[in-house]
Amino acid sequence: MDKWEDNRAWFLVLPVFIIVAFSAIIPLMTVVNYSLQDIFGPGQRVFVGVEWFKEVLSDKRLHEALVRQFIFSGLVLLIEMPLGIIIALMMPKKGWGASLSLVMLALPLLIPWNVIGTIWMIFTRPDIGLFGAGINALGIAFDHTASPSDAWVTLMLMEVWHWTPLVALLAYAGLRAIPEAYFQAARIDGASAWAIFKYIQLPKMRGVLTIALLLRFMDSFLIYAEPFVLTGGGPGNTTTFLSIYLVKVAVGQFDLGPAAAFSIIYFLIILLLSWLFYQVLQNVGKGEA
Amino acid sequence: MGLSLQNLHKSVDGEIHLSGIDLTIESGSRTVVLGRTLSGKTSLLRIMAGLDRPTRGAILVDDKDVTGVSVRKRSIAMVYQQFINYPSFTIFDNIASPLKVAGMPRDQIKKRVMEVAKVLHLTGMLHRMPAELSGGQQQRTAIARALVKDAQLLLLDEPLVNLDYKLREELQTELQEIFRQRDAMVVYTTTEPGEALKFGGSIVVLDGGRVIQTGPTTQVYRNPANLKVAEVFSDPPINYLDCRVDANTLTLKSGLSIPMTGHLKGLTPGRYTLGVRSNNLSLGRRNKLDMELTARIKLAEINGSETFIHVDCFGSRLVVQEVGVRSARIGSETSVFVNPARFFVFTGSGDLVLSPDPFHQS
Structure with missing residues (x-):
């Protein structure tokens, strides 16, 4: 009787186990499998050890894509985090203004990612786009399909427009959770607005800002759909980020082995950096409420 | 200043x-x-x-x-x-x-x-x-x-x-x-x-x-000064008993009459509300002047080292505060004792008329 009841407990864990197996473990293991073999066709495969890893790690185009990726994610965090916090601080606390600004902020987040790319591709086209044609009419030559710097400016604008609202919404939620009494107490102490921000609002927002930072880092590091639609990785290779390059290797050249090795390295980089960010932010906030 | x-x-x-x-x-x-x-x-x-x-x-x-x-x-x-x-x-x-x-x-x-x-x-x-x-x-x-x-x-x-x-x-x-x-x-x-x-x-x-x-x-x-203050300033809230005074007797709604001695002496005829704090009510006789009310037990709350027994006394809800942890049978009949010397007297509109002599209060 006891034995039977003990075993039944496994059935309760089973659904989660199956979901995780299909969503994470099996795909990951498949990729590991591919990364160690040279595949010629169905049933024709040769074990090659870490050959693909060596090849991928010495690939110059991958190095360039990685550097590009770091610059992109770095810029994204540097712009979106402070901007999101500033927007959250300026948002009305209550009334119709609060509802309106929440809806306005949520709009970019509701649009599918490839549609975002399409919208901005048309918006910034130098011949018919409102932004592209408008800026050219002002006498500034702008063409994101020809100039790498214009392509980067367009990508950053799109990225900031798309994702800063997420940071702002999270920061806003964090701000609203601070009891009013903190601000009263600070006013009684005679604290300045800057001191209130630095010593009350910022420490109290640490939790949500950590989440915002991790989400924005991971998402921007994995960016694919928007630059794929907007620039296709060009002009040249100047906006070819890691995932775009990965797809070129895997689907374009059908090099499954190197692509799998590449995926694993990519995955480990994100895991390592996310862990680092998390640890740093946790340590900074040690002992705070 | x-x-x-x-x-x-x-x-x-x-x-x-x-x-x-x-x-x-x-x-x-x-x-x-x-x-x-x-x-x-x-x-x-x-x-x-x-x-x-x-x-x-x-x-x-x-x-x-x-x-x-x-x-x-x-x-x-x-x-x-x-x-x-x-x-x-x-x-x-x-x-x-x-x-x-x-x-x-x-x-x-x-x-x-x-x-x-x-x-x-x-x-x-x-x-x-x-x-x-x-x-x-x-x-x-x-x-x-x-x-x-x-x-x-x-x-x-x-x-x-x-x-x-x-x-x-x-x-x-x-x-x-x-x-x-x-x-x-x-x-x-x-x-x-x-x-x-x-x-x-x-x-x-x-x-x-x-x-x-x-x-x-x-x-x-x-x-x-009035019923409201007495309510706010008593925990559990003060208990009320409606009563009527004619000539020389004070009669409760239950029909029980109380001798008008001590601070109750000299009340003019009319309708009044008596207020009594829960710690002045008890399930056992504490004083020979105590008056006995019959009531039905509705609820007993144990609150730390005290027990609050909620009783129904001819339509009035009273809370008796007893020291120690007491058990009470819900629905059973019981006697509640109170010393009339501890009654506050309020007018029908709730203003204080008389308060007990402080030396009789606890």
């Missing part, structure tokens, strides 16, 4: 929070503001602090109008229900924060912080962060931060309500000692009659945004 509020009104979005408040608080006095939740205690404190502006009326400090003066320019310290400290400062820096803002020299700050920390038993934890401390210690820190300023007006808004019973009792006693040694005006709000009595000093009873009685705390406890 002191703080004076003149005909104060406060309404927010058409909702009246305070109306017609006239109060004078002498310098160096201790005042407890007693009222239930939403009676306007916090609104009153916020206006006293200068955090909010009254809709109408004036606030005078030492006869100078300060109604529009910013909180930053007043000499005020405040402690809240929630434990409010700077999350990224150590306990030392938290306590020192008001002095730093005021620009006091470093060695003086250190001296002052150490003094206050000693009073509040925080000396051993000055280098720790607020979140590393227990709730009681966090609130001690907040109180220390308020005391260190030596403000003219010290406001405490239900400071002990979020602490557990044991810590609350401990701090209640300590705070009495601390306040006695200071010459600041202390205003302390609470919902609990027991806490108000412990605090002593003078009392302001608030209800529905109005002041319903003021005076020395024990005197108000003994002579509540």
